Amino acid sequence: MLVQQTSKLKEEIERLKKEKDVVILAHNYQIPEVQDVADFTGDSLGLSRQAAKVPQKTILFCGVNFMAETAAIISPQKKVILPDLEAGCSLSDSITVDELRNWKKQHPGAIAVGYVNTTAEIKAELDYCCTSSNAVNVVKAIPEDKEILFLPDMFLGSYVAKMTGRKNMHIWAGECHVHAGITPEDVTKKLDSMKDAEFVIHPECSCTTPMMYDVADGSFDNQKVSILSTEGMLNHVKESKAKNFVVATETGILYRMRQQNPDKKFIPASEKAECQYMKMITLEKVHDALVNEKNIVTVPKDIADKARLAIDRMLAIS
Structure with a gap:
C-alpha cells in the first residue's frame, strides 16, 4: 500500500x-x-x-x-x-550576525572568511566565502600580514591553519552537532574490519573536518585516503578498483553510491551521521x-548584494 x-x-x-x-x-x-x-x-x-x-x-x-x-x-x-x-x-546556527559584528570590532582590519554553511546575513558580513575544498587556497590568497577571522567550523579552521602554517588566524568555536561525533576510532574500527577498504572523505561536509585534520596529521598513513568533492567522490568510487569503501559523510550519499555501483560495498564511517534537518x-x-x-x-537586496561579493570571490578561487 x-x-x-x-x-x-x-x-x-x-x-x-x-x-x-x-x-x-x-x-x-x-x-x-x-x-x-x-x-x-x-x-x-x-x-x-x-x-x-x-x-x-x-x-x-x-x-x-x-x-x-x-x-x-x-x-x-x-x-x-x-x-x-x-x-x-546546526553549524550555520553556531554564530549570529551580532556575534560576528562584535568579533570584527575586536579585530579591526582582519579579513573575515566564512564557510558556505552560513546564513545570508553572515555572508553579507564576510570578505570571502569558502568551501572545505578551497578553504586552504582562499586563506593562501590573503596577504600573510593580514589577521584572519575564520568561521564557523572549528575543525575546518584548525585544518586550514595546519595546512597553511598561518599563525594569525582566529577560529570560531562552531561545529555541526550531528557530524562532530564521527571519531577517528569509529573510522579505524571500520577500516580494520574490511579487507582492502578505501577511506573516502567528502570535503564539502562539516562532518569530515575532524578527519581531514587527522589526515593532515598522518593518522591514516597506512590506508588509501581520498578527500574529494561530492561529484569527485562519486566518480572516484565508480573508477576505483577497490570493492570496499568507508565513507565519511552524512549517510544520505550512500543511496547514490549503491545505485551507481551495485557490485561494491559502502559502509558509513558512522551510522549516526544523519542530519535530522x-x-x-x-x-x-x-x-x-x-x-x-x-x-x-x-533575501533582501542589500544583504544579497553584499553576500554575492563574498560568494563571487569564493567562486573565483578554485
Whole structure:
C-alpha cells in the first residue's frame, strides 16, 4: 500500500513540475524518495551553480535553509521554494550576525572568511566565502600580514591553519552537532574490519573536518585516503578498483553510491551521521510545496548584494 502511495505521489510530482515549469534540486543527503524526483542532485554549491543555469523560473530546493538562500542570492530573478522552512543547520546556527559584528570590532582590519554553511546575513558580513575544498587556497590568497577571522567550523579552521602554517588566524568555536561525533576510532574500527577498504572523505561536509585534520596529521598513513568533492567522490568510487569503501559523510550519499555501483560495498564511517534537518523534507512536503507554491525564500537586496561579493570571490578561487 505504502509503495503504491509513494509511486502515485512521485507521478503527481513529475506532472506538476512539468505543468508549472519547476526544477527540483536535491542535496545528496536527502531521503532516497526525494532524490528520485529531483532533476539534479549534488552538494549545496554545485546545486546553487545549477540554479543559476537552469531555464526554469522556479526552483524547488530540497535541502536546508542556507542552501535555498544561496540559490536565491545567485539567481535573484528566480523564485526559490523550500519544502520546509524549519529545515535549518546546526553549524550555520553556531554564530549570529551580532556575534560576528562584535568579533570584527575586536579585530579591526582582519579579513573575515566564512564557510558556505552560513546564513545570508553572515555572508553579507564576510570578505570571502569558502568551501572545505578551497578553504586552504582562499586563506593562501590573503596577504600573510593580514589577521584572519575564520568561521564557523572549528575543525575546518584548525585544518586550514595546519595546512597553511598561518599563525594569525582566529577560529570560531562552531561545529555541526550531528557530524562532530564521527571519531577517528569509529573510522579505524571500520577500516580494520574490511579487507582492502578505501577511506573516502567528502570535503564539502562539516562532518569530515575532524578527519581531514587527522589526515593532515598522518593518522591514516597506512590506508588509501581520498578527500574529494561530492561529484569527485562519486566518480572516484565508480573508477576505483577497490570493492570496499568507508565513507565519511552524512549517510544520505550512500543511496547514490549503491545505485551507481551495485557490485561494491559502502559502509558509513558512522551510522549516526544523519542530519535530522535534511531528513525533514518528505515527498508529501515536496508535493505540497508544488501545489501551493508556498515557503518562498527571499533575501533582501542589500544583504544579497553584499553576500554575492563574498560568494563571487569564493567562486573565483578554485
